[in-house]
Amino acid sequence: MAKITYVQPDGTKNEVEVPNGQSVKDGAVNNLVPGILAECGGACACATCQVYVDAAWFETVGPADGVEKDMLDFAFDPQETSRLSCQVDVTDALDGLVVHVPEEQ
Amino acid sequence: MSVIIIGAGHAAGQLAASLRMEGYDGSIRIIGDEPYPPYQRPPLSKQLLSGDMELEQVYLKPDEFYETNNVELTLGKSVASIDRGAKTVTLDDGETVSYEKLALTTGARVRKLSIPGSDLDGIFYVRAIDDTLGLRDRFAPGKKLVVVGGGYIGLEVAAAARKQGMNVTVLEMADRVMNRVVAPEVSAFYEKAHRDHGVTIVTDVLVSGFTGDTSVTAVTCADGSSYEADLAVVGVGVIPNTELAEAAGLACSNGIVVDDMARTEDPDVVSAGDCTNHPNGVYGINLRLESVQNAVDQAKAAAKAICGKPETYSAVPWFWSDQYDIKLQIVGLSQGYDQAVVRGNPDDSEFSVFYLREGTLLAVDAINSPREYMMGRKLITDHAKPDPAKIADTSVSVKELV
Numbered sequence: 025m026a027k028i029t030y031v032q033p034d035g036t037k038n039e040v041e042v043p044n045g046q047s048v049k050d051g052a053v054n055n056l057v058p059g060i061l062a063e064c065g066g067a068c069a070c071a072t073c074q075v076y077v078d079a080a081w082f083e084t085v086g087p088a089d090g091v092e093k094d095m096l097d098f099a100f101d102p103q104e105t106s107r108l109s110c111q112v113d114v115t116d117a118l119d120g121l122v123v124h125v126p127e128e129q
Numbered sequence: 130m131s132v133i134i135i136g137a138g139h140a141a142g143q144l145a146a147s148l149r150m151e152g153y154d155g156s157i158r159i160i161g162d163e164p165y166p167p168y169q170r171p172p173l174s175k176q177l178l179s180g181d182m183e184l185e186q187v188y189l190k191p192d193e194f195y196e197t198n199n200v201e202l203t204l205g206k207s208v209a210s211i212d213r214g215a216k217t218v219t220l221d222d223g224e225t226v227s228y229e230k231l232a233l234t235t236g237a238r239v240r241k242l243s244i245p246g247s248d249l250d251g252i253f254y255v256r257a258i259d260d261t262l263g264l265r266d267r268f269a270p271g272k273k274l275v276v277v278g279g280g281y282i283g284l285e286v287a288a289a290a291r292k293q294g295m296n297v298t299v300l301e302m303a304d305r306v307m308n309r310v311v312a313p314e315v316s317a318f319y320e321k322a323h324r325d326h327g328v329t330i331v332t333d334v335l336v337s338g339f340t341g342d343t344s345v346t347a348v349t350c351a352d353g354s355s356y357e358a359d360l361a362v363v364g365v366g367v368i369p370n371t372e373l374a375e376a377a378g379l380a381c382s383n384g385i386v387v388d389d390m391a392r393t394e395d396p397d398v399v400s401a402g403d404c405t406n407h408p409n410g411v412y413g414i415n416l417r418l419e420s421v422q423n424a425v426d427q428a429k430a431a432a433k434a435i436c437g438k439p440e441t442y443s444a445v446p447w448f449w450s451d452q453y454d455i456k457l458q459i460v461g462l463s464q465g466y467d468q469a470v471v472r473g474n475p476d477d478s479e480f481s482v483f484y485l486r487e488g489t490l491l492a493v494d495a496i497n498s499p500r501e502y503m504m505g506r507k508l509i510t511d512h513a514k515p516d517p518a519k520i521a522d523t524s525v526s527v528k529e530l531v
């Protein structure tokens with residue numbers, strides 16, 4: 025279980041408890057956190073679940089690679105700390121994680 | 130205020146979530162004839178079948194979602210009729226419920242074969258969770274599986290079955306697999322990939338019957354050939370569930386007819402997903418799509434229409450298929466193309482096909498090529514005319530095609 029904070033572009037925060045084994049994307053869509061569309065349901069096929077991992081957490085979460093990296097390259101306004109949230113699995117180590125939701129997907 | 134959603138599939142789950150996100154605070158009730166809450170079908174022929182995913186993981190939302198958001202689920206019951214005058218629906222158990230707004234998300238059902246032996250035991254279709262679980266239970270190493278139909282679902286089933294050590298044969302009526310959706314180059318690539326994984330692929334063959342006493346033992350073809358089988362899976366397309374809408378007097382023509390805001394001709398009835406025939410502004414045609422993208426995007430439009438904030442749904446369709454470790458991503462509609470340009474080399478298992486008509490990009494099939502897929506999506510939306518020579522030249526970055 026990890027408490028995850030999703031920060032909207034306007035600064036609004038959603039704090040959600042997400043069970044281990046789910047993804048950071050699941051935590052958002054299961055709790056109606058806006059801005060994470062996740063249209064393909066986590067198949068790494070749509071790139072509509074981008075988040076910016078908070079700088080303080082990026083080392084723990086780690087960077088994207090492979091297909092995810094290629095998809096992110098073409099997503100809306102990618103940043104150094106961009107991840108597709110469906111590809112980030114929740115573990116106890118992510119308790120306290122902060123991610124920022126982009127303006128658009 | 131009350132919304133009744135008929136059918137508890139992907140579009141239904143999205144519609145309920147979108148209504149709440151739009152701030153709709155009336156009652157929402159989803160009535161579905163399957164015993165499960167809204168779920169995702171793509172894993173049914175992929176991870177759920179190969180045993181790489183648990184049942185709960187295919188559900189669109191966890192159970193708590195429906196409680197927290199006050200969405201009532203009535204499962205295992207079907208809607209028998211709609212009375213649009215009285216604004217009520219009647220369930221198969223006789224219950225009559227009234228609505229203010231009605232959403233039809235009845236999806237599609239598989240086309241069943243009616244040929245000799247088609248009701249023998251051991252013959253499966255893949256549309257619902259119970260189909261996949263039933264089939265997976267009967268998978269065992271060394272058993273013979275014959276797949277009737279080389280569309281993407283049949284091929285995904287073949288890949289999942291190989292993973293479990295089954296002997297697999299795919300029988301396709303056309304001269305190549307996935308002929309309805311992809312170019313010959315892509316079909317050839319997939320035929321080779323399956324053969325390399327030990328699957329027998331037979332094209333130009335018409336299945337004419339099944340033999341066996343109680344359970345299927347062979348699949349027979351019109352040319353006299355016959356293939357031994359312990360199990361058979363049939364994947365030959367779907368039929369939209371429009372009967373309920375038709376009986377209620379709503380216009381249907383290969384789907385429930387809706388406008389580009391997911392509205393039927395009745396101001397109180399919307400419809401979304403596999404069951405609709407709708408206009409697509411990008412291509413200027415009416416069509417029926419069978420995809421998650423369409424179910425999700427159209428359900429969002431339907432929610433907005435119900436909330437009195439109608440918004441046009443006009444998206445470039447996209448789709449994906451996972452077979453072995455090959456990711457196919459398709460964006461756009463290639464129908465009517467006059468030029469197909471291949472980028473990359475199929476032998477590297479990494480290539481894409483760009484479909485153009487009079488120079489305008491219509492669609493891209495991307496095989497293990499997410500960059501081409503993502504760029505294609507953008508170019509199609511812009512009605513771009515990428516230079517075919519640049520497309521074919523992999524030394525030109527995909528960002529510099531126009």
Ligand SMILES: Cc1cc2nc3c(=O)[nH]c(=O)nc-3n(C[C@H](O)[C@H](O)[C@H](O)COP(=O)(O)OP(=O)(O)OC[C@H]3O[C@@H](n4cnc5c(N)ncnc54)[C@H](O)[C@@H]3O)c2cc1C
Nearest residue numbers: 136138139140162170171207208235236402403419420421
């Ligand atoms: C095996 C398989 C693999 C797929 N893979 C992909 C993929 O990789 N990518 C992709 O984009 N798409 C894929 N699809 C397609 C995608 O799953 C569908 O497009 C999507 O499920 C459509 O959602 P829907 O809500 O319109 O219909 P459905 O999900 O079919 O839901 C409709 C529901 O309504 C119920 N219903 C119908 N009539 C009534 C009634 N009168 N009363 C009560 N309930 C009723 C039905 O039983 C059903 O449960 C796949 C489909 C299958 C079957």
Ligand code: FES
Nearest residue numbers: 062066068071110
């Ligand atoms: S949900 Fe589609 S890529 Fe993450």
